[in-house]
Amino acid sequence: MAATDTFGELGLSIIGVGAHYPPYGLKPVEVEKLGAKHYPESPAMMKVLSINRYTGIDTRSSIGTSDHPLVNQKDAPTIAQLHKTFMCDGVPLAVEASKKAIAEARIDVSQITHVVATTCTDSANPGFDHYVVKQLGISHQVEKVLLHGVGCSGGLAILRTAANLALGHTARRKPARILCVALEVSTTMVRSEMDSINETQETRIGVCLFSDCGSAVVLSNGVGPQTAPPVYDLLGWDHSIIPNTEDNLGFDVHPNGWKVILTPQVPKLAAESMAPSFAKLVGSIPELPQEYRDAADFDWALHPGGATILTGAERALGISSQHLRASYTVYMGHGNSSSATIFSVMHTLRGKDMDNIAPEGRAKDFVVGCAFGPGISVEMCILKRNMGARRISGLITPPETDSEGSRSGGEEEVDWANADPLASIPESLASAEPHGTVSTGLPTDDNFINEALASVELD
Amino acid sequence: MAATDTFGELGLSIIGVGAHYPPYGLKPVEVEKLGAKHYPESPAMMKVLSINRYTGIDTRSSIGTSDHPLVNQKDAPTIAQLHKTFMCDGVPLAVEASKKAIAEARIDVSQITHVVATTCTDSANPGFDHYVVKQLGISHQVEKVLLHGVGCSGGLAILRTAANLALGHTARRKPARILCVALEVSTTMVRSEMDSINETQETRIGVCLFSDCGSAVVLSNGVGPQTAPPVYDLLGWDHSIIPNTEDNLGFDVHPNGWKVILTPQVPKLAAESMAPSFAKLVGSIPELPQEYRDAADFDWALHPGGATILTGAERALGISSQHLRASYTVYMGHGNSSSATIFSVMHTLRGKDMDNIAPEGRAKDFVVGCAFGPGISVEMCILKRNMGARRISGLITPPETDSEGSRSGGEEEVDWANADPLASIPESLASAEPHGTVSTGLPTDDNFINEALASVELD
Structure with a gap:
């Protein structure tokens, strides 16, 4: 449907952007250490560890190093353990990123009308967005939308969804200041992926590429006072x-x-x-x-x-x-x-x-x-x-x-x-x-x- | 924010509603059978099984009976097995419910502009909404939103989200015909919950209450020709x-x-x-x-x-x-x-x-x-x-x-x-x-x- 449509004057602006990475930057050697410590030598593991040195990535941002207890248990962490780490070490990244975006937007949290969020590395009810809202000190009722199923496209998917929701407020002549938040804690799945490499002998390269980050933007529909360019x-x-x-x-x-x-x-x-x-x-x-x-x-x-x-x-x-x-x-x-x-x-x-x-x-x-x-x-x-x-x-x-x-x-x-x-x-x-x-x-x-x-x- | 706002003439209507239940209706005895077969007698299990007889529910709709192989393995099914069953036995429920809602709305699938969906009993990328769209024969590009983290409130949460998105199209003077779809396959978690009852001796009553269903509504923003009252x-x-x-x-x-x-x-x-x-x-x-x-x-x-x-x-x-x-x-x-x-x-x-x-x-x-x-x-x-x-x-x-x-x-x-x-x-x-x-x-x-x-x- 959208193919033949044109966009008119939408009045939509991103008025704040923030990203917050965790403190550790993983060099390729970190994956090698885990491989040597927990897995036998095998063709697929060697292949992945070789690729790992040539991805073009200098450091992958992570909530921990290869010494983190979670990735040094006998077995790969369970999805329930991953959830706990996501909540404990991940949510603060999303909160900090949101604070940066909100600060740049020069709005008070009371002006936020919606929170549109995504992650593909957690599943819970209530979702992580509930805790981001709470830790930001948002005490009024905001419309929350937590997108699932969109993987790496999630950031732009929430921006698109937020844009449509913002226009819904435009239709009602109401201001919309929508906090869009994406949060991923991927590096904690390194052992699970290495298990699969070891068991299936497939060349699975997620361990070489994925990293952790919280990021946010504030989208305005232009209705109401302008707080920031x-x-x-x-x-x-x-x-x-x-x-x-x-x-x-x-x-x-x-x-x-x-x-x-x-x-x-x-x-x-x-x-x-x-x-x-x-x-x-x-x-x-x-x-x-x-x-x-x-x-x-x-x-x-x-x-x-x-x-x-x-x-x-x-x-x-x-x-x-x-x-x-x-x-x-x-x-x-x-x-x-x-x-x-x-x-x-x-x-x-x-x-x-x-x-x-x-x-x-x-x-x-x-x-x-x-x-x-x-x-x-x-x-x-x-x-x-x-x-x-x-x-x-x-x-x-x-x-x-x-x-x-x-x-x-x-x-x-x-x-x-x-x-x-x-x-x-x-x-x-x-x-x-x-x-x-x-x-x-x-x-x-x-x-x-x-x-x-x-x-x-x-x- | 919404507290002091008033709604004007929104032009939003639900023009089709459908629900589709799976073929099995579980009587309380079905849970008792599983308890007797897989768990030792214990105070918590007896208590839950007693409650199970007095919930006021005659039958819980389910994709299978207590004889289903998935709930008769030695161990409770894994989340990956649950996912497969959700896709295989669950998605058709959502598709059938959608067909009912679309038929009542008297629209062709080509008129659907958005699909807003939810589940709390599956996690995947792409999400189940992708497969519902495909099985409905929707080949054009629709805006998809899969809500996560909203549990039992998901049905009204997707209706609310769809309403806001519909108004976004109203702002652009575009028709919106939004298929809202909710799908849950809960009964397959009976063994997991019984494991917890057995291990923790907590009175966990989910096994007595939860059931399976796909349901859908079509929401119109009133822009464009009216197809159904x-x-x-x-x-x-x-x-x-x-x-x-x-x-x-x-x-x-x-x-x-x-x-x-x-x-x-x-x-x-x-x-x-x-x-x-x-x-x-x-x-x-x-x-x-x-x-x-x-x-x-x-x-x-x-x-x-x-x-x-x-x-x-x-x-x-x-x-x-x-x-x-x-x-x-x-x-x-x-x-x-x-x-x-x-x-x-x-x-x-x-x-x-x-x-x-x-x-x-x-x-x-x-x-x-x-x-x-x-x-x-x-x-x-x-x-x-x-x-x-x-x-x-x-x-x-x-x-x-x-x-x-x-x-x-x-x-x-x-x-x-x-x-x-x-x-x-x-x-x-x-x-x-x-x-x-x-x-x-x-x-x-x-x-x-x-x-x-x-x-x-x-x-």
Whole structure:
């Protein structure tokens, strides 16, 4: 239905963005330690541990290290134990991210009208959103929506759902200030995935890619007083399912958490879907300036599911790694935090450091957000960036939170102001040709690694 | 925020309602058989089995009997096994219920714009809604929202969410025809709950109450051509959380499914919350006629969590069991199917057989929908009933579905046209005084049963 529709003036703006990572950054050696300690040598384990060294991820943000008791029991933790850890170590990440977004939005929690949340690494009634609301001190009644079943596409799925709910309030001439929250604690499932590698001898690469994060945005429908300038205006969105692909990508419940389903077809399916979704979406937003027509005219906030999703997008859309600079930065620095990643990418993209490595040195006024999830679903949106809303210090921030949204636990060591903006992007990516094949800088003598890397891809 | 707001002309109508129960109706003896076969005698097990005989439920609808292999393994089925059964035996219930609602709405599936779904007895990515959409033959892109974390309040929570989304389309002058689907397969967790009874010696009564059901409604925003008369107009809703009660009611993930958390305070907390929620909601709908002010002026579609929720509501609101006739009928005939129950109650209420046992023999034009869920959340809505939209035969119905929405598997034996409308309501309830204490017809010599029955209550 949405295909032929156009978006008019929606009045929707993201007025606050925050991401909060846990304090530990896992190097590849952490997975190797667990493998050596708990599992016999086997071909599949060796293969996964080799891939683990070449994912392009420097550190995966995590609520603990390989010494954490939860992942050093005789058996993999149960889903009930994972739930406890999610509540104890995960929920504070979502709360902190929310505080950052709320602070930037310059609203009081009493102004929040809805909370739209998602996770694919917990299941409970009431859901985790109940506790986020409570810990934020929201005591009035807010409309809560906790999305399930959307995996890595969850961040953009909650933004889309929030947009529709916000317009519902617009119809009733009521202000909507919707807190969108994504939270994932994935790294605690490392033992469950390693059990499966050991038992099935399948090359399961979730242990190499997934990480933990809480992230949030505040969406306004523009009704009522403006408290903060927009960070991004939300101009339109598209949600689609690639037909008959549900068996390629999944995350289904199991006594030890959720087990990843992932076929080697995913990167190709994802790449092929991007251009049609993009064309449909651009066609549905008449107010886009004439110079914003091709994919390369936009900056891209793509969910970095894995290295080949990023390089596949470059090839499919004719864009460069510079267009994807924020996706690469988040991927390399934190890994794939599933649904929580995309708001972190949107947050990272607005940094001045990012502008310096923009294509032709100029950040774009319009940004495409994109993520893939089980279904296979393709979530896409177009944002208009407000160049004034950068990640600067000194924004109104409650004393109990960090004064700069970008400076979460895992990022304390980065001096954004003085950092070499290119230092965090591998040379091969920073100099990539828009239409060329980007070198991954991988050794070529290990054929099985390259072969396996063709599937180093999660949505 | 919603407390002081009023609802204007929303243009929202439920234009189709359907419920579909699985073919088996479990008598109390089914639980006794499993107890005798798999567990030693113990005080807690005896107590639960005694309560099991006096819940007021005649049969609990289920996808299988006590002979089903899944509940006769050595150990309780794992959450992964439960997931497979949910997909295999549960999803068809949701599909059939959806077909009934769509047929009554006289729309083609191509007109469906959103699917808003819920379950608390499955977790997967993609969620079950993906497969319902596919099996309904919906090939165009619909906006999907799968709610999690809302337990037994899920049915009204998806209706509320759908209402807000529908208004979002109203704001964009787009038609919204939203399929709301609730699906629960609870009876497969009987062994897990009996394990807990055996191990903890707690009086866990979920095994006595819960049942299986798929149910659906189609919500229209009134934009675009009218295909069917409304069954109910949706005039307004209220969602609230009873502060600091989250530890009283829950359903948290476990290797063998989800474990019920339920304290004896729940019935009291629920009953106390109803009058304030009702007063707030009535005050927010100015177009209600003057003669609809008190709870007894309305009919009530209350989620029948347990017998004392129903009797507690009667006391708290000054209403009679006749006001709750559809809730009692569904409770006695099918049990508590968690989120899927409320649409079944709304469907049952419009039957001519129900009108005959209305207070003073006259069905009310306005109906209050109400359900409780973990949080503790209170979901309430006010519906205007269209007396023309009864459960009559001969509605446009696809050949593959039953021609009458009410005649699902578990109800085939009932001849609604000739049934004694009072036969299904116990004499004590059919003659209950509005303000009196309703006799439950229970033996009074077993004090421990009565004591335990004080907590025969799920949300």
